[in-house]
Amino acid sequence: MDQTSAATGAMKQYRRFDRYHRILHGVLMFSFLGLAFTGMPLLFNDAPWAVRLAGLFGGGHAAGVLHRFFAVLLIGCFALHVFRLMHRLFVKKELEVLWGPASMTPQPRDVAELIANLRWFLRLGPQPKFDHFTYWEKFDYWAVFWGMGIIGGSGLVLWFPVFFSKFLPGSWFNVALLVHGEEGLLAVGFIFTIHFFNGHLRPDKFPMDPVIFTGRVSEHELQEERPAEYERLLASRQLEEAEVGAAPAWVGSLAKGVAVVAVSLGLVMVGLILYAVLSAGL
Amino acid sequence: MLAACLVASPALARRPAEAAPKPPTNDDCLACHGDPSATAADGRSIAVLPDKFAASIHGQSGVACVDCHADLATVTEFPHAEKVAPVACATCHPEAAAQYDVSVHAASRRKSPNSVAAACKDCHGTHGILPASNPNSPTNHFNLPATCGRCHGNADIIRRGHIAVGNVVTAFQDSIHGWALAKSGLMVAPDCTDCHHAHDIRRKSDPQSSVYRTTIPATCGKCHEGVERRYLTGIHGEALSKGNPDAPVCVTCHTAHRIQRAEGPAWKTQVLAECGSCHPESIRTYHDTFHGQETQLGFMRVATCADCHGAHDIFPPRDPRSTVSTTRVVSTCRKCHPGATASFARYDPHADKNNRQRDPLLFYAAKFMEALLIGVFAFFGIHTVLWASRAVKPGHPMSGPDGGPRSQE
Structure with a gap:
């Protein structure tokens, strides 16, 4: 770590996430944590911590009200994101949204990189040269995207059952409740373990990667982790365009504080879920 | 002197x-x-x-x-x-004495000369006997629980008399009947004798007792006549009439001495345990659905058993009189969900994701979700473990013998 941070001090910084994405991720984090903590007591209502955790929010009813508040916030994030994507695609005609290194669309190179990376894990080959988005980052993105549709959709059905009964038979409410809970569990379990590890807790990033908060990567990181992107930008002379000044110190401190709180809360939630699942003897 | x-x-x-x-x-x-x-x-x-x-x-x-x-x-x-x-009070009060003779008190006294069971004077007093109509009489309606409580609320006598039910006086005082009597001062509130009789108090195991299992509906029905009538038409009353030994009577759900107001939140959770003592499967499936999950957290604005099934005149769902029969279920849902339709009422409040016959859609959805969760966590679990073991190395974390050192060459 010392070597890396010493290196980053003198390194040039490049823009990875703009302010819009950083703020959106911040709101997403906040609402996601809120949804997890107000929703899990209901899913694990048998666990000894369920009533107490719901009690922190003022009881089961208040937790339900807060859950809907966080849900509206998250749906707002999602709507804004989709709106901006549409704007980029249809108004600004930025077709690179659909394909290429800047696109979240899964592409043949992602499959190749996945296989190559697994081979690298097993010491059977070199590490693949990643571009702007890796396959696991795309999986994270699409997992959230799919989750938003499934959890958000089923959540709305559960919130307004009488309205939705005009289109769906009541037996779908049973499915909505099951899917909402299981997808919620999947999302919470995935974000608080896999995403945290991929983004922050893996040995070469531990304890955190501030990129989503500062929006910047160092030249060293870019060369190390995304050599394909670095070479592409260098070759197309776009590297200078991407260069930015160092992030203000307060952004770094804020990032550390927020990340420590969020990661800790997430790991506490994982602990509570494991405790509930194991004590229920599932 | x-x-x-x-x-x-x-x-x-x-x-x-x-x-x-x-x-x-x-x-x-x-x-x-x-x-x-x-x-x-x-x-x-x-x-x-x-x-x-x-x-x-x-x-x-x-x-x-x-x-x-x-x-x-x-x-x-x-x-x-x-x-x-x-x-010998019997000389002047032969009827009361004859009634007393068949009571559990008299039987106990006949059995043992040292019995702690009550005789006439223990309830009525001796030289200062007042008629029950006198407010100062120990047998007055409002004083009676305290009079019975001199023994039935006394730990020493409960022990020596082997009184299995224990201290019923405090339980009664906290019950809706006790409150109605002591707090509201109602003449229509029952004292001990209204259920147990005054002189011919018999064990609840005695078929002639007013609190014998099959007689309880009639005893409670002395005051709650309308409820008794509804109970007798319902499936529980019908089962009792047919001699089903498991058929619940009033006290099975309401308890005998701790009867609570049915409107209160305490009762709404209590009823789950009461119904669950005979219907554990229904409680299990209830807890897996939204109403049950909310109730577990103590949120009492959702339906518990009686909200959908009714209380005293419960019928099996196939009976058109049932509140959950196809003919009535929509209006039952509408009690809480105004605007509910027949489509809405196809929701299964006792859905079981493991029961393919009953909830096929839910069954397959659960199987899909199970596969999805296991698949995602298995793949990324392995991915993470492999990555972690590859990245934890002495020297530069991103270097590797196969990939070669890629850092600042």
Whole structure:
């Protein structure tokens, strides 16, 4: 770590996430944590911590009200994101949204990189040269995207059952409740373990990667982790365009504080879920 | 006092032996016993307060001391012997005595001379007996729980009398009946005797008891007649009439002495345990659905058993009278979900994701979700473990023998 941070001090910084994405991720984090903590007591209502955790929010009813508040916030994030994507695609005609290194669309190179990376894990080959988005980052993105549709959709059905009964038979409410809970569990379990590890807790990033908060990567990181992107930008002379000044110190401190709180809360939630699942003897 | 007795005695002794001796008058007795400090040889008080006796029902109706203490009617020597015969209330109250004779109290006293079971005087008192209509009487409607409680709320007597039900008095005091009696002062609120009778109190295991299992609906029905009628038409009452030994009666759900208001949140959770004692499967599936999950967290605005199934006239779902039958279920849902339709009512409040017959859609959705969760966590679990083991290395974390050191060459 010392070597890396010493290196980053003198390194040039490049823009990875703009302010819009950083703020959106911040709101997403906040609402996601809120949804997890107000929703899990209901899913694990048998666990000894369920009533107490719901009690922190003022009881089961208040937790339900807060859950809907966080849900509206998250749906707002999602709507804004989709709106901006549409704007980029249809108004600004930025077709690179659909394909290429800047696109979240899964592409043949992602499959190749996945296989190559697994081979690298097993010491059977070199590490693949990643571009702007890796396959696991795309999986994270699409997992959230799919989750938003499934959890958000089923959540709305559960919130307004009488309205939705005009289109769906009541037996779908049973499915909505099951899917909402299981997808919620999947999302919470995935974000608080896999995403945290991929983004922050893996040995070469531990304890955190501030990129989503500062929006910047160092030249060293870019060369190390995304050599394909670095070479592409260098070759197309776009590297200078991407260069930015160092992030203000307060952004770094804020990032550390927020990340420590969020990661800790997430790991506490994982602990509570494991405790509930194991004590229920599932 | 002693002097007064000595003065009185020769007068009594002077009666002619051949004629039947004139029984002592109340005044004769009170000459000695009227002294509040009068004691027997062992120091026990033998005082009879003249005012208290005069105010009693017996004093008011001109009953003489020797009407009850009949063995003293023919005594000529005074002070009389210390040992006097027990008073036989049956002489004047044959009906009450006959009723008492069949009671659990009488049976206990017959069995053992040292029984702690109540006799007449334990409830009614002795020289100061007041009619139950008198507010100061221990057998008055409002005083009765305290009177029974002298024994049934006394840990020592409960232990010595082997009273299995334990302290019922505090339970009763906290019940809706106890509150109605003590707090609201209702004449229509029951005291102990309304359910258990006064004199012929029998064990609940005695088929002739007013609180025998199959008699309970009729006993409660004395006041709750409309409820009894509905209960008897419902599936539970029908089962009871058919002799089903598991059929619930009033106290099975409401308890006997701890009866709570059915509207309160305490009852709404309590009822789950009560219904669940016979219907565990329904409670299990209830807990897996939204209403049950919310209830587990203590949120009481959602439906529990009785909100959908009714309380006393519960019918099986296939019976059109049932609140959850296809003909009535929509209006039942509408109690909480105005605007509910037949489509809405196809929601299964007891859905079981493992039951393919009952909830096929849910069954396959659950299987899909299971596969998705296992798949995602298995793949990324392995991915993470492999990555972690690859990245934890001495030297530069991103370097590797196969990839070659890629850092700043």
